[in-house]
Amino acid sequence: MKVKSAVLREMGAVTPYAESQPIKIETLELDSPGPGEVLVQIKAASLCHSDLSVINGSRPRPMPMALGHEAAGIVMEIGEGVLDLEVGDYVACVFVPSCGQCGPCREGRPALCEPGAVSNTAGTLLGGERRLHAGDEDVNHHVGVSAFSEYVVVSRNSVVKFSKDIPFEKAALFGCAVITGVGAVVNTAGVKLGSTVAIVGLGGIGLSALLGALAAGASRVVAVDINEHKLKQAKELGATDVFDSRDQDVVAKIREATGGGLDFAFETAGAAPAMEVAYGITKRGGTTVTTGLPHPEAQFSFPYVTLTAEERTLKGSYLGSCVPSRDIPRYMNLFQEDRLPVDKLISDFITLDEINEGFDKLASGDSSRVIIKF
Ligand SMILES: [Zn+2]
Ligand SMILES: [Zn+2]
Incomplete structure (x- = not known):
């Protein structure tokens, strides 16, 4: 399917990004989910400093890369072998996919998942695939997600299901800022x-x-x-x-x-x-x-x-030494009881087309969380 996606082709642009426009909104081809993967319609995605670190080159990553990782959306299609999610489930994205099988995963430390670190560094999903393409060219995923896109295909282990009474723009914060x-x-x-x-x-x-x-x-x-x-x-x-x-x-x-x-x-x-x-x-x-x-x-x-x-x-x-499937629901419960009012971090809402201006706001230090609503 065709999706609009925010793509970075070169690191180290000068600020303000509103003028240098390092991120372009491109129409990419998104594959169907493979085994162990899901298709998610992104409803809200938040701009994070680790996106900014790729844009300014302080955290070098393979180019071109579709950015974004702090997000929430709706499961639209299920890949083969995914038995514990259904179409229509609400999910928050997590920036470290965990395989469940490697040494750190077995020790209950999925933040240190070894295949997760390898795939994140390589710019692929956990299974080693790139599901976004610009013509014949593969586009790298940012930390297994690439959330500044209308739809994403991600590993099932890159998402955590959440309750439908939490708004997407608030749920988005939990997979990066809040758990970390x-x-x-x-x-x-x-x-x-x-x-x-x-x-x-x-x-x-x-x-x-x-x-x-x-x-x-x-x-x-x-x-x-x-x-x-x-x-x-x-x-x-x-x-x-x-x-x-x-x-x-x-x-x-x-x-x-x-x-x-x-x-x-x-x-x-x-x-x-x-x-x-x-x-x-x-x-x-x-x-x-x-x-x-x-x-x-x-x-x-x-x-x-x-x-x-x-x-x-x-x-x-x-990743806050977290077990995302354990800790995201815990922190969301505290949020719903007004004991963890993380929605107060949200300072601005923008559209996908305003993403460069959004990163200027984040870089200035005057905004804590700028959210793209889809
Ligand atoms: Zn982040
Ligand atoms: Zn692992």
Whole structure:
């Protein structure tokens, strides 16, 4: 079938994207779902910093690529062997497909699925196929999804079914920002009732982590960013303290304000200066967690001796260490009970044709989540 899809053919365009127009809306040929795959009509898709990292080249991927991964839609056709979904089911897309068979999957860590990592890096679906074509040319999938398209074919293991009473534009957030941010707090770090927490970097993942920390019962949640609008938003969402990290003395000021730092600090920006702040404001015996996706060559340094002498822990968190089929329904239940109001992250709605302008909004830092409605 023919579908309209947002395609990136070259990384590293200059901003503003409204002028350089790195993403073109192309009419592509979409194959029918193969074994273990489903056809999904996308109803809402959200713009994420990991799309932006491909556009600006900080996370290099094979070109051309149909972008997008944070989305929700309706199952329209079922491939051979898919027994647990039906036509008409509502599904949210997840950016790591898990095979269920490899070492990490067997250990209950599907975020680290080995075939999933291979297919995501190669730009294919989990089964190794590319289902989008521009004439004779195959188009790569972004993290097994390519959600900025009217329809997508994805692995069954790239989607999680959800309740039909959640609107698509809200459900879309759960497969990336929410599971990554909330999962980092509750799964990777294990924040407990009364813990003190800092969030460094207040994009969609950072603000989701902030809401996760509040839902988990953190007694103090310190929010840190370079953007005043984001700091104001964090305060409105329930942050107890906010700090501008453009201040040279921000680490000393937060340590002073918190009596020596926090139990947990989360870095979500994928930038070494943010990581240095997060490590600097973690207290003795505390844990620093990063969900950031920096450039492959980026380095981060810290005082080595503190790991031992202060019994520090430094952890990475991918996909919030989540089991998507377990955690997305849990977080959606909390959302429906108003205990995880992630819809407050949504700042703008656009059409597919306005996607370049949408990425300018995201890149400016003034928008948390920009949603394409189909
Ligand atoms: Zn994402
Ligand atoms: Zn696996």
